[in-house]
Amino acid sequence: xxxxxxxxxxxxxxxxxxxxxxxxxxxxxxxxxxxxxxxxxxxxxxxxxxxxxxxxxxxxxxxxxxxxxxxxxxxxxxxxxxxxxxxxxxxxxxxxxxxxxxxxxxxxxxxxxxxxxxxxxxxxxxxxxxxxxxxxxxxxxxxxxxxxxxxxxxxxxxxxxxxxxxxxxxxxxxxxxxxxxxxxxxxxxxxxxxxxxxxxxxxxxxxxxxxxxxxxxxxxxxxxxxxxxxxxxxxxxxxxxxxxxxxxxxxxxxxxxxxxxxxxxxxxxxxxxxxxxxxxxxxxxxxxxxxxxxxxxxxxxxxxx
Numbered sequence: 001x002x003x004x005x006x007x008x009x010x011x012x013x014x015x016x017x018x019x020x021x022x023x024x025x026x027x028x029x030x031x032x033x034x035x036x037x038x039x040x041x042x043x044x045x046x047x048x049x050x051x052x053x054x055x056x057x058x059x060x061x062x063x064x065x066x067x068x069x070x071x072x073x074x075x076x077x078x079x080x081x082x083x084x085x086x087x088x089x090x091x092x093x094x095x096x097x098x099x100x101x102x103x104x105x106x107x108x109x110x111x112x113x114x115x116x117x118x119x120x121x122x123x124x125x126x127x128x129x130x131x132x133x134x135x136x137x138x139x140x141x142x143x144x145x146x147x148x149x150x151x152x153x154x155x156x157x158x159x160x161x162x163x164x165x166x167x168x169x170x171x172x173x174x175x176x177x178x179x180x181x182x183x184x185x186x187x188x189x190x191x192x193x194x195x196x197x198x199x200x201x202x203x204x205x206x207x208x209x210x211x212x213x214x215x216x217x218x219x220x221x222x223x224x225x226x227x228x229x230x231x232x233x234x235x236x237x238x239x240x241x242x243x244x245x246x247x248x249x250x251x252x253x254x255x256x257x258x259x260x261x262x263x264x265x266x267x268x269x270x271x272x273x274x275x276x277x278x279x280x281x282x283x284x285x286x287x288x289x290x291x292x293x294x295x296x297x298x299x300x301x302x303x304x305x
Contacts, residue, residue, distance in 0.1 A: 015155070022162050022215045033169050035198055037176055037199035040237050043169065050164035056178035058157040061119055062113040065265065069111075069257045071101035071123045075292045079103075082129065082137075086122060093234055095149055098122050105115050108132065111265035113153060120148045127253065139241030140248075143231035143267055150230065152223050156264075159216050166212040170205040177202065190270035206299040214286055220264050221291045228296055232303060242300040264289035 034043045057064075074085045082100065089095045098112070098120035104128040114120035132140065147153075161225050232238035248268045258270035269290045273280075280292055 005261075014219065015219060015226065017156070018215060018219045018222065019158070022212075024221070025208075025211065026217070027166055029166055030169060031200050032197060033173050036198050037173065043094070046165050046168045046172065050161050050168055052210045054157050054161040054164060058115055059158065061153070061157075062115070062119070063204055065111075065113050066101060066121065066123065067261055068259065068262060071103045071121060073099055073101050079129070081134075081193070082124070082155075085134070085141055086145075089138065089145055089234060093142075093145055093149055094121075095145060098145075098148065100124075101170070102126060102129075103257060105256055106130070107255040107265045108248045108251050108269060109143055109255050109270055110140050111146045111262075111267065113265060114148065115153055116151070117148050122148075122190055123202050125255070127251070128248070131247060131251065135235075135237060135240035136244035138235050139231060139237070139244045142234040143227045143241060145236065146227040146230035147223070150223070150226060152227070155223065159219055163216050167209045170209050171199060173205045177205075194247055200202055217287055217289055220289045223297065224290055225296070228300060229303070230247050232300055238300040238303050242297045245293050245297055245300075267294065273274075273299065 016059060025241035030043045030047075031150050031292045032039050074082075079100075079102070087097050088099055094206070095117050098114065098117075099122075103109075103119055103123055103125040104177060104277070108125060108128040108131045110122070110124040110128055114118060122141065128137070128140065153206070231241055242290065247270070252272075254272055255270035258266065263270055269288070273288060273290070279286070
């Protein structure tokens with residue numbers, strides 16, 4: 001029977017493999033586009049531009065997300081039980097205690113953000129505090145602290161850079177082609193190889209952004225599995241998190257403050273796309289930011305402490 005440790009190690013290896021494959025994909029796409037356009041400078045500019053934008057989002061994304069979620073910071077006196085749960089789990093995990101925020105929404109959910117463990121935030125909804133018992137709440141907090149400990153915000157930022165480069169390059173190439181760049185280029189450099197590169201570049205300009213987003217979603221799902229395993233390892237009680245996921249996903253209320261930009265941060269889909277019993281085909285599953293909740297629960301209950 002798989003243990004918590006084997007699940008954690010397996011998910012880390014899969015994430016590293018996906019990131020490595022993503023970077024290779026970026027290199028191939030960038031090379032084909034630059035060859036078809038006859039300018040390496042365009043590739044360099046796209047990389048620098050995407051990196052700068054992601055750098056800005058990395059340093060200030062927590063403030064942006066908290067503002068978008070209407071989250072309010074609380075002190076120890078505001079909710080002593082929640083503070084003690086967070087502090088005790090942080091001591092066990094060897095992490096500094098993050099700032100704690102409450103979202104005034106009755107739908108149960110939670111997320112973590114921040115650029116590193118020293119500048120981390122855990123946000124929970126009022127609904128989560130009202131609808132979960134202590135062991136279930138500990139499971140959710142442990143999951144979010146695992147995201148912090150695993151530097152998932154950093155990984156998400158790296159992936160954002162990579163997706164941004166692909167989308168930007170594809171958009172520029174399509175615009176360049178639309179304004180006649182392809183015809184001017186082919187007239188100067190005739191030949192079968194140049195024609196093949198140009199055709200491949202056109203195909204990539206259409207398909208590459210889709211593949212980039214698919215890989216981003218795949219990495220996001222692997223990070224959720226990893227946080228589940230590490231969170232269960234932290235509490236030594238996988239069933240607490242499993243029961244919490246059952247309650248959160250089965251709750252009929254949708255999170256009003258959530259949107260497409262922040263949905264991937266939450267422990268469970270705020271749009272209820274992962275409700276138990278929901279039929280999820282292969283194509284739809286590939287575009288989900290969260291793994292199907294039934295898979296997550298089965299993995300947790302199949303683990304041996």
